[in-house]
Amino acid sequence: xxxxxxxxxxxxxxxxxxxxxxxxxxxxxxxxxxxxxxxxxxxxxxxxxxxxxxxxxxxxxxxxxxxxxxxxxxxxxxxxxxxxxxxxxxxxxxxxxxxxxxxxxxxxxxxxxxxxxxxxxxxxxxxxxxxxxxxxxxxxxxxxxxxxxxxxxxxxxxxxxxxxxxxxxxxxxxxxxxxxxxxxxxxxxxxxxxxxxxxxxxxxxxxxxxxxxxxxxxxxxxxxxxxxxxxxxxxxxxxxxxxxxxxxxxxxxxxxxxxxxxxxxxxxxxxxxxxxxxxxxxxxxxxxxxxxxxxxxxxxxxxxxxxxxxxxxxxxxxxxxxxxxxxxxxxxxxxxxxxxxxxxxxxxxxxxxxxxxxxxxxxxxxxxxxxxxxxxxxxxxxxxxxxxxxxx
Amino acid sequence: xxxxxxxxxxxxxxxxxxxxxxxxxxxxxxxxxxxxxxxxxxxxxxxxxxxxxxxxxxxxxxxxxxxxxxxxxxxxxxxxxxxxxxxxxxxxxxxxxxxxxxxxxxxxxxxxxxxxxxxxxxxxxxxxxxxxxxxxxxxxxxxxxxxxxxxxxxxxxxxxxxxxxxxxxxxxxxxxxxxxxxxxxxxxxxxxxxxxxxxxxxxxxxxxxxxxxxxxxxxxxxxxxxxxxxxxxxxxxxxxxxxxxxxxxxxxxxxxxxxxxxxxxxxxxxxxxxxxxxxxxxxxxxxxxxxxxxxxxxxxxxxxxxxxxxxxxxxxxxxxxxxxxxxxxxxxxxxxxxxxxxxxxxxxxxxxxxxxxxxxxxxxxxxxxxxxxxxxxxxx
Numbered sequence: 075x076x077x078x079x080x081x082x083x084x085x086x087x088x089x090x091x092x093x094x095x096x097x098x099x100x101x102x103x104x105x106x107x108x109x110x111x112x113x114x115x116x117x118x119x120x121x122x123x124x125x126x127x128x129x130x131x132x133x134x135x136x137x138x139x140x141x142x143x144x145x146x147x148x149x150x151x152x153x154x155x156x157x158x159x160x161x162x163x164x165x166x167x168x169x170x171x172x173x174x175x176x177x178x179x180x181x182x183x184x185x186x187x188x189x190x191x192x193x194x195x196x197x198x199x200x201x202x203x204x205x206x207x208x209x210x211x212x213x214x215x216x217x218x219x220x221x222x223x224x225x226x227x228x229x230x231x232x233x234x235x236x237x238x239x240x241x242x243x244x245x246x247x248x249x250x251x252x253x254x255x256x257x258x259x260x261x262x263x264x265x266x267x268x269x270x271x272x273x274x275x276x277x278x279x280x281x282x283x284x285x286x287x288x289x290x291x292x293x294x295x296x297x298x299x300x301x302x303x304x305x306x307x308x309x310x311x312x313x314x315x316x317x318x319x320x321x322x323x324x325x326x327x328x329x330x331x332x333x334x335x336x337x338x339x340x341x342x343x344x345x346x347x348x349x350x351x352x353x354x355x356x357x358x359x360x361x362x363x364x365x366x367x368x369x370x371x372x373x374x375x376x377x378x379x380x381x382x383x384x385x386x387x388x389x390x391x392x393x394x395x396x397x398x399x400x401x402x403x404x405x406x407x408x409x410x411x412x413x414x415x416x417x418x419x420x421x422x423x424x425x426x427x428x429x430x431x432x433x434x435x436x437x438x439x440x441x442x443x444x445x446x447x448x449x450x451x452x453x454x455x456x457x458x459x460x461x462x463x464x465x466x
Numbered sequence: 467x468x469x470x471x472x473x474x475x476x477x478x479x480x481x482x483x484x485x486x487x488x489x490x491x492x493x494x495x496x497x498x499x500x501x502x503x504x505x506x507x508x509x510x511x512x513x514x515x516x517x518x519x520x521x522x523x524x525x526x527x528x529x530x531x532x533x534x535x536x537x538x539x540x541x542x543x544x545x546x547x548x549x550x551x552x553x554x555x556x557x558x559x560x561x562x563x564x565x566x567x568x569x570x571x572x573x574x575x576x577x578x579x580x581x582x583x584x585x586x587x588x589x590x591x592x593x594x595x596x597x598x599x600x601x602x603x604x605x606x607x608x609x610x611x612x613x614x615x616x617x618x619x620x621x622x623x624x625x626x627x628x629x630x631x632x633x634x635x636x637x638x639x640x641x642x643x644x645x646x647x648x649x650x651x652x653x654x655x656x657x658x659x660x661x662x663x664x665x666x667x668x669x670x671x672x673x674x675x676x677x678x679x680x681x682x683x684x685x686x687x688x689x690x691x692x693x694x695x696x697x698x699x700x701x702x703x704x705x706x707x708x709x710x711x712x713x714x715x716x717x718x719x720x721x722x723x724x725x726x727x728x729x730x731x732x733x734x735x736x737x738x739x740x741x742x743x744x745x746x747x748x749x750x751x752x753x754x755x756x757x758x759x760x761x762x763x764x765x766x767x768x769x770x771x772x773x774x775x776x777x778x779x780x781x782x783x784x785x786x787x788x789x790x791x792x793x794x795x796x797x798x799x800x801x802x803x804x805x806x807x808x809x810x811x812x813x814x815x816x817x818x819x820x821x822x823x824x825x826x827x828x829x830x831x832x833x834x835x836x837x838x839x840x841x842x843x844x845x846x
Contacts, residue, residue: 348846356846366837369844373781374789377763381474388475398756456755457748461728464743 085155090162096131098124103167111173115206116250129203132171139177139201142185146193147201153387175244176200176207179323180253187270187311187319196251196272208275210240210254210297211320218451220255221264221317225299227256227271234271234309236279236302242445246282246295250275259314270316272308279303289437290425325396327446348417355417364413368406375406394459401452404442411436474766480544483537487548490521495554497722497815500672503555509630509674510555518556519586527566527707532580534566539707540769543714547765550718551725553818555673557589560627563711565590565635568652568704572691579633579654591631591657592704593622593678600831602637602698602705603647607680609638616640618653618661618683626829628676629666631657635704636680637697652697653689660684670821703776706783709830710768713783713790716826717765720758720790720797723819727751727801734806747804754800761786761793781843784836791833794823 101124104110112118112125120126132138135149140156142148151159163170181200184193199205216222225238236256246252252273259267273280279302284292311319348356348365356362382392382399392399415422415436418429425433443449457463476484495514503511518524526542528534542563549558566583569576582588594602607620618638628634634657642649657664661683667675692700728751731742741747768786771779798820802809809816827833 362841362846365846366841370785370788370837370840371760373785373840374760374764377474377767378760381763381766384473384475388473395759398759401752402756402760450749453749453752454745456752457745461748461751461755463728463748463751464732464740466739466743466745 082154082158086158086162089155089159090166092135093162093166093168096128096135097166097168098127100124101128101169104169110169112169112171112203113174113206113245113248114172114203115174115248116204117248118203118206128169129171133202136201138172138203139181139197142181142197142201146197157387172203174200174203174206175209175249176205179209179326180207182326183253183270183319183323184310186322191307192272192310205250206245206248208243208246208249208252208297210243210246210252210273212242213239214241218448220320221268223255223257223268225254225256226260227258227269227304229258230303233306234304236271236273236299236304238299240297240299241285242294243282243297244294246275246297247284252280252297253310255316255320258316262314265317267314268316268320269313270310270319271304272310273302273304277302277304287437288440289434291434291438324447325393355419361413361416364416368409368413372406372410375402378402394455397447397452397455397460400447401443401449401456404439405449407442408439411439474763474770476544476766480541483541484544484548486521487523487545488551490517491548491552491554495549495552497553497818500553500555500818501815504672509627509672510557514554515556515589516586518558518562519584522584523558524562524586525566525584526562527570528562528580528584529570532570532577532584534580534584538769539710539772540766542707542711543765543769546711546714547718547721550715550720551722553719553722553822557591557627557631557674559708559711559715560592560631561588561590564592564704564708565633567707568635568691568701569654571703572700575688576691588633589627589631590633590635591625591627591676592708593625593628593634593636594701595624596620596622598623600828600835602650602701604644605637605639605650606644607636607638609640609651609653609685611640614687616651616653616685616689618655618680618685620680622678622680624667624829625676625678627674628678629664630674633657634662634678635691635701636678637701638680640695642695647698649695650697651694652691652700653685654691655683655685655689669825671825672818672821673825675825705830706772706776706779709787709836710765710772710779710783712826712830713768713786714765716790716794716823717758717761719819719823719826720754720761720794723794723797723801723816723823724751724754724758726816726819727754727804730805750800750804754797757793757796761789764789781840784831784839784843787831788833788836788840791827791836795827798823 109121112120112129133147136144136147137149137159139148140151140159144150177200181197184196211220213223213225215224225236225240227234227236240254243252252275254271254273255268256271257267258269261267279300281298282295285294285296286292287294356365379399382395386392414432418432421427421429422432494517499511503509522535523545525534526537526545527539528536530536546559561583566580569579579588596606597604607618607622609616609618618636620638622636634655636653636655637650638653639649640651661681663679663681665677665679667677669675731747731751732740734741764786768779768782771782801816802820805814805816808814
């Protein structure tokens with residue numbers, strides 16, 4: 075065994091011991107439903123004390139953001155160490171101590187594009203779960219054509235004045251701050267007049283309104299900006315180069331959404347789903363054939379996620395091929411829920427029956443192939459950037 | 467499914483092997499070579515096979531002690547993928563993959579046979595199926611015992627490389643009845659043995675396939691591979707290796723057909739524009755590329771599994787073959803459709819891909835056969 079391999083083995087033993095000693099026992103092996111997720115923020119209330127304790131201990135060890143620098147509250151783990159940390163968390167059944175858009179999206183963007191003051195101000199609050207962020211990208215007139223954002227930030231000398239509307243802002247009603255794409259040059263070509271701006275949601279002039287979805291739930295909001303005054307220091311990166319940051323983050327988001335659909339469904343594989351249904355649903359040859367096909371495709375897609383991760387870890391970027399993960403993973407997840415509903419039969423159509431929660435989840439999956447870039451946009455990216463097919 | 471130390475990425479050696487194989491096959495065995503073989507009425511070019519032997523490909527799964535390169539199943543898969551891209555026809559799968567994998571587990575008696583395979587001097591065919599679908603346990607062909615000798619009588623319906631192979635691996639029943647997995651015995655016999663009638667089949671892929679009729683063909687105990695009445699166990703390493711390599715070939719074939727089609731989409735003009743600029747065609751091409759990417763992962767995984775834990779590779783191998791059969795079908799269907807009328811002509815190469823994909827989908831188990839194995843392994 076090489077030194078590096080020995081070091082990793084030692085790290086695995088160490089981190090496993092730490093998780094066992096620090097994650098409160100009642101949290102271990104709990105199903106990861108919506109109530110189990112800790113989002114943090116000013117308005118956050120823990121469902122129980124164990125969640126709070128687990129977050130505090132993870133924060134102290136830098137493990138809410140394992141790969142970030144220690145000075146910002148991270149643990150500065152290598153890729154290999156982070157992978158081991160996640161594997162041990164999964165093996166021991168420990169839940170993530172904190173999930174947030176700050177950890178997933180804004181943090182990586184600030185680390186790449188932010189200045190020293192912005193990093194020092196915002197990153198520690200993200201790793202400690204003190205500030206919850208939301209993402210202000212889409213607008214009524216800027217969906218798939220995201221670069222068409224019209225929300226304006228005017229330079230008023232000592233501040234930006236923001237006016238406009240965002241839509242599909244996830245959990246805007248529960249977030250403390252928003253990172254948004256705003257138009258700072260109306261005369262430039264549309265990709266070249268956008269900037270990346272941070273705003274405190276408590277600033278006068280910002281209001282939010284939840285959108286009721288077909289699932290009956292309201293994870294998304296409309297967010298309105300009416301003469302909102304924003305400090306000049308809140309602009310990230312260069313003026314009018316916000317699209318570069320947006321593209322960087324969209325790649326992140328696509329890998330994440332595609333990855334969420336990997337091989338599992340709320341922790342359950344196709345075979346486990348089928349085992350949980352009453353009677354022998356597989357006696358129907360049509361459903362059986364569908365389940366077999368889904369299993370074949372899900373297994374192969376899971377291997378593809380592994381291969382792409384290996385590629386990223388080898389220092390070779392995945393680049394535009396991430397569009398494939400997003401496309402394939404979300405379409406697979408929709409198929410999985412269609413099968414699940416079909417096997418549940420009439421029990422699946424009750425909002426609160428024995429399969430309670432299934433119908434809203436099934437309806438929620440329909441957004442998978444729309445949010446974060448539609449299936450059609452992903453296919454466009456593959457065709458143009460990967461296959462280099464000609465423009466019209 | 468995958469051990470974390472077993473990356474699905476090609477290693478540096480594998481990248482070099484792939485590059486070398488692609489370079490060689492593009493020059494020595496382009497798709498036009500298949501056309502030339504077909505028009506000349508031969509299933510493959512012996513000179514090509516001799517060159518493959520020179521490069522060590524025939525010994526890819528032969529131990530070094532028997533003169534092989536012993537590069538492993540992932541390497542065999544890479545070679546097969548590249549052969550699929552140009553539809554290179556050779557006895558590679560039957561001999562260098564299936565027979566070599568069977569014989570390397572057959573003890574010292576097979577040393578000479580393995581040496582002959584590595585040297586490119588011996589070719590093999592596997593005589594298995596008696597009906598139109600892959601079903602080893604359904605074997606009915608009798609091997610009637612007389613002292614230490616056996617008399618083989620019956621017919622094998624679809625034997626790849628069956629007319630040209632010098633030796634035949636044949637599965638026959640020494641006890642039990644058709645449908646029993648037990649009671650089968652695997653024999654390794656000279657193809658010139660008396661009573662063996664080899665009838666060439668004219669198949670759509672223009673390769674060597676034969677119907678083999680055995681009329682009291684004599685074999686002895688020395689011809690048995692593995693144990694009497696336990697032939698499926700002896701055959702298993704060969705079947706798994708063959709299925710994984712055939713899946714790799716089909717994936718390479720899908721990639722080859724997709725590449726030709728993409729070139730056509732970028733070249734062909736209608737309505738005063740390149741047809742590849744139409745979004746309807748772009749999305750079909752992008753979807754096809756995605757399917758090939760996903761299948762390529764299953765191919766790499768099967769090779770890695772066979773190299774690392776062959777006793778536990780069944781699910782990985784069936785996943786590879788199931789995905790590859792479907793992906794190749796999609797690729798050739800899309801390829802012909804997107805070529806339009808020219809794709810329907812014999813003068814264009816794309817039709818060759820469609821014909822080989824259909825044969826490859828059936829050989830060694832179709833999608834349904836392998837999907838059922840996966841479903842059983844996953845508990846439903």
